[in-house]
Amino acid sequence: MSQRIPVTELENSFRGRASEALADSQLRTNFRTAMDSLMRKRADAFSDPDEREDLRELGNHIKARALSKLPDLLEQLETRLTKNGVKVHWAETTEEANQIVHGIIEAKKGSQVVKGKSMVSEEMEMNDYLAERHIECLESDMGEYIVQLDGEKPSHIIMPAIHKNRHQVARLFHDKLGVEETDDVNELIRIGRRTLRKKFMEADVGVSGVNFAIAETGTLLLVENEGNGRMSTTAPPVHVAVTGIEKVVENLRDVVPLVSLLTRSALGQPITTYVNLISGPRKPDELDGPEEVHLVLLDNGRTRAFADAQMRQTLNCIRCGACMNHCPVYTRVGGHTYGEVYPGPIGKIVTPHMVGLKQVPDHPSASSLCGACGEVCPVKIPIPELLQRLRQENVKSPKEHPKVKDGGAKYSRTERAVWRLWAGLNTSPTIYRLFLWGATRFGKLTPKNVGPWTQNHSAPVPARRSLHDLARDHLGSQGTKGGRS
């Protein structure tokens, strides 16, 4: 590559992190291999395109319906859950959510928490928050456990440790747990499980996420494959579920197609090994289950997205990860390059509402708009269209009142001026012809280095005669008129 990015920019930009990831051949192989496999599994799970498209349409409709009455459904959910004995808490920010969770643990004088997989808890950076308050929060999902052990963040929303292959996991377990280094996947999982099994029994509080919160019945639905979700929500005396407000759906009937879409899109599974339906704490005549169940409903920018009819569609997301599995950018740079909790195409369209465009100014541009994400989204979020919208918000001047949080992050007078010139060129046939004349006549003078383009390409040399010229010669003057003539 002929042009290197200055070192100062490297650390904090998408481009810089992407460059580092691209140079890591092991990382690229791990992602490519894993994403290929996930794409194949999804393809196999949806072998009938008509059935798939009908189901996606239904999924989109269910989510749109739920969002159209979101405030009512949330109220209904709270009423039902309360009736079922679940304590409902509302948090506008991640700070508030952490305070609530900490308060619950403190009230029980707890010091050990075991956690099932939850992306909302990643949003909250709950582990760090609790660690600062001397509470140990152990991840019980195998992938999450691996990244926690290595002091990392998840690189994928479904498969947090997907950036590592089994040799790397073997080395990690050897280094951190002092066990013998083994490449046997089953043995590695056994090692992890032995450690975790003890923790389930010792923990004071179990934390989990929620896949769907059902308003009609006051039920929290949680899908998982390892049983750690069931253990985390039933073994400790207190269960705290954390989730975003967009996870509420109207009734149990809605959940059937959504679960099918979720598990087939995510891992190509007809259904997950475990489907947990949690409807309250242990009743007096029951032998097990937690004594207390709490639900923390987090906003964190979601109502901001909700307020914008187009951006509201981001709240359709059921967090299956299919968009990242099919994304040619994500496949090459991996989840950590995005520098935020939610990577990939969905990350690019949900993160700005949470943290603002100033924090992720390059996310909207980090896409060729190839459309693979929108094509596979199980709830038909028009991801490319929303990226497009974010690009518009990103280049607005302050006077144009950007509607997305911290819009105008990429506003540049110079770039605006360039596009003004471009528009002038392309709206005036005279100037455009003059441009063609110059470009074809002096095309050979094109410099060898024309900025970023020549990092990957030879310099583009215009043809000696334009199509305008060739067509005029070929068709004669009769064939050259447009408009209403």
Added chain:
Amino acid sequence: MSELFYDAAPNATRVAPERPKVRNYPDKPPEVTLFGTCVMDLFFPEAGLDAIRLLEREGIRVHFPQEQSCCGQPAWTSGYVKEAREVALAQLNLLDNGRPVVVPSGSCAGMFRQHYREVFADEPETLKRVEDLAERTFELTEFLLHVCQVQWQDLGEPTQIALHTSCSARREMNTHLHARQLLGKLEKVERLEHDHESECCGFGGTFSVRMPEVAGAMVQDKTRSLMDSGAVEMVTADGGCLMNINGSLEKQEVAFRGRHLASFLWERVSGEKAS
């Protein structure tokens, strides 16, 4: 949970089966307008001329309004709505005569058919004209296949080629299916699949200059899989991808090249060496 860690090398070209979008096609018209696109205008003008010849061969009179420029896509995908709108409006006015419009590029055809609706979303009067343009805009391969219903005799030597389809052409226009069927009409042309065929080549308009590292990795993977396919050359119905892929191949100093599908088709059916 064995899916936690992968190392087996996969055969990765399998994608989910598709359900083609249904479009009703009109009878073959006596006249059409060719919208040449700005990339073809400057970098692949011969391919534009070959498209004109293919249409004329079907007995259609082709118009090429000299006032045409760009569809507006570069500004649109960069977020500059006002600038995109001005350029789009100029083309809309120019093409506002009821004549079918044939575009030798899927992404520009997709701009007319899909995205002008978004560009002019707040202008009900203009939207009517946009809908009218969308209705009579055809990407070249779908026009030859479904409107002209071409019957061809293959006059070329036996050859093996790879087909690359732009993402917008694939997802907005079904161009990959149309191009495959057109190539299928040529007896002596064998189309070879390449690895990750449905994946983007990394052009994406301004994406390739805003994110040159990622775009570079994508085009390198694409060119490698095209060359590994065993094909003699690549054909594509999109000028943007062609510029991206050929520019990369040239930089890599390899002999393999791509060319526009129109030039390839013209050469096969006319028996002439393409211009």
